[in-house]
Amino acid sequence: MESTENLRLLKEHEITGAVAISPGQGGLPRLVITTPFSQAEIYLHGAHVTAFQKNGEPPLLWMSAKSLFAPDKAIRGGVPICFPWFGPRTGAPAHGYARLTEWNLVATSACPDGRVTVRLRLPDKVGEAPYSGSVEYIVTVGSTLTLELQVNNHSSESVIFEEMLHTYFTVGDITGVSVKGLHGVHYLDKVAGNALKNEDDDVIRFTGETDRVYLETTHTVEIEDPKLRRIIRVEKSGSASTVVWNPWVAKSKAMADFGDEEFHHMVCVESGNVGPAQTTLAPGVANTLKAVLASRPA
Ligand code: TA6
Numbered sequence: 001m002e003s004t005e006n007l008r009l010l011k012e013h014e015i016t017g018a019v020a021i022s023p024g025q026g027g028l029p030r031l032v033i034t035t036p037f038s039q040a041e042i043y044l045h046g047a048h049v050t051a052f053q054k055n056g057e058p059p060l061l062w063m064s065a066k067s068l069f070a071p072d073k074a075i076r077g078g079v080p081i082c083f084p085w086f087g088p089r090t091g092a093p094a095h096g097y098a099r100l101t102e103w104n105l106v107a108t109s110a111c112p113d114g115r116v117t118v119r120l121r122l123p124d125k126v127g128e129a130p131y132s133g134s135v136e137y138i139v140t141v142g143s144t145l146t147l148e149l150q151v152n153n154h155s156s157e158s159v160i161f162e163e164m165l166h167t168y169f170t171v172g173d174i175t176g177v178s179v180k181g182l183h184g185v186h187y188l189d190k191v192a193g194n195a196l197k198n199e200d201d202d203v204i205r206f207t208g209e210t211d212r213v214y215l216e217t218t219h220t221v222e223i224e225d226p227k228l229r230r231i232i233r234v235e236k237s238g239s240a241s242t243v244v245w246n247p248w249v250a251k252s253k254a255m256a257d258f259g260d261e262e263f264h265h266m267v268c269v270e271s272g273n274v275g276p277a278q279t280t281l282a283p284g285v286a287n288t289l290k291a292v293l294a295s296r297p298a
Contacts, residue, residue, distance in 0.1 A: 004259065010044075010105060018110040020120070026069030031105075035112040037143040041078075045071065046099035047120040047137045050078035052145045052293070058228055060145065060295055062170040066257050074099050076257040077266075079147060079169045084161035085120075086274040095166065096117065098122055103137065115142035137233040144294040151279070152286040158214035160280045164243065164272030165291050167234070172227025174246055174264050178203040182242065188213040206267070209248035215276060218240050221269050224298060234269050235292040240277035245271035 010021045010029055017034065024043060025029025030050075033040040033251060041051040053059040063077030074080055074095070082095035093100055103120040110116050122135035134154065140146040153159050171177045180203050188194045190211035199214070206291075223232040238241075245268040247255065252263045271291040273279050281287060 005127060012178055013105055013108045015108055015110050015116070019108045019115050020288075024069065028069050028166075029102075031108070031118060033116050033141045035116055035117070037140055038141060040116075040139075040141040040145065040235050041117055042120075042139060043069070043075065044102050044120070045069070045140075046075060046107060047081055047103040047122070048078055048099065049139055049145070049147065050075060052078075052141065054143060054295065057230065057295060058172075059170045060232065060293060062168040064258050064262055066259050066262075068257050071102070072100065073257070076255070078109075079168070080166040081149065082162070082164035082166050082229070082272065082274075083135065083149070084159075084163070084271065086162040086164045095164070098135070098200070106136070115140055144292055147291045147293070149289040150286060151281060151288075153281040156237060156283050158280055160278060162272070162274040162278045163289050164241070164270050164274055165271045165289065166243070166268060166272075167217070167293065168266050168268050169223060169232055170228075170266050171223065171225045171265055174206045174267060176226050177267060178205050178224045179221060179244060179267070179269065180204075180224065181219045182210070182214050182217060183243070185214045185217045185219070185242075202261065204244060206246050206248075209251055210231050210244060210246045212244045213275060214242040214244070216240055223267060223269060226298065229298050230295050231298045232269075233292075233294040233296070234271060236271040238287055238289045239271045239273055239291070241272050241274045243268065243272070243274075245270070 020032045029044045031042045038054045063076045070220045080099045083098035085096045088094045106119040116141045120137045132281040134152045136150045154287035182199045183202050185199045220235045
């Protein structure tokens with residue numbers, strides 16, 4: 001629970017009619033963003049965008065009804081920030097510590113065109129990898145949702161890290177969904193022992209657990225959802241890896257914070273730089289991972 005004083009300081013970033021700040025689920029500080037086009041929610045915990053919905057459309061981001069909202073737990077859904085590593089690590093949290101850390105709220109702003117921008121900064125972690133630079137996350141809410149993860153290496157040493165915007169999208173029925181844009185791209189198939197394969201199909205369809213790390217791709221990906229009659233578009237820059245994931249039956253049952261039947265209504269299409277595409281940042285250099293999430297009627 002945030003202290004009264006901290007909440008008072010946070011509320012200085014409120015913008016009437018655009019940004020409201022209050023305790024959210026689990027008492028965690030939450031920004032509620034309202035624009036003429038959409039609504040969104042961002043928790044300081046993990047700088048986690050937990051909701052984005054365009055007026056008149058179903059939610060674009062998916063959130064598990066069983067997600068926990070606790071300082072030592074990752075939120076299940078929305079856009080978890082995986083940083084500075086992706087995947088499991090012995091003796092350390094899976095997908096890194098960024099999503100388990102309360103980020104600092106740096107600034108909020110409302111643009112004349114109605115879009116709202118929120119800037120957050122990862123506190124330097126004592127004892128963690130030397131990210132003595134600044135890691136900032138800029139979220140822009142409008143008719144689209146733009147996410148930018150900026151890593152600045154202010155140290156005198158190169159830093160090496162992985163990063164992934166692990167985005168969960170709402171779909172009407174996963175068995176009717178197709179994902180386009182990755183034809184011909186090599187991928188590591190994590191449900192086949194990380195076998196290296198080539199995407200031979202024009203579109204990806206889902207008939208079982210799917211967990212693929214597509215390598216060396218800057219492609220825009222589209223998720224076609226006939227049940228919700230919409231197409232979701234994931235455009236990115238500063239990213240060479242795309243992950244596609246649906247846990248299906250067994251993996252869903254194995255996750256306490258994921259409903260057994262929830263896999264029918266979600267798919268992850270994630271944008272980042274992992275594995276062979278991990279980032280090495282020389283001293284004084286910065287880079288930005290950017291994803292623009294959009295949707296249109298189909
Ligand atoms: O991005 C897919 C993935 O790496 C899967 O292997 C699965 O572990 C998923 O992330 C969720 O990870 P989490 O640590 O959030 O349960």
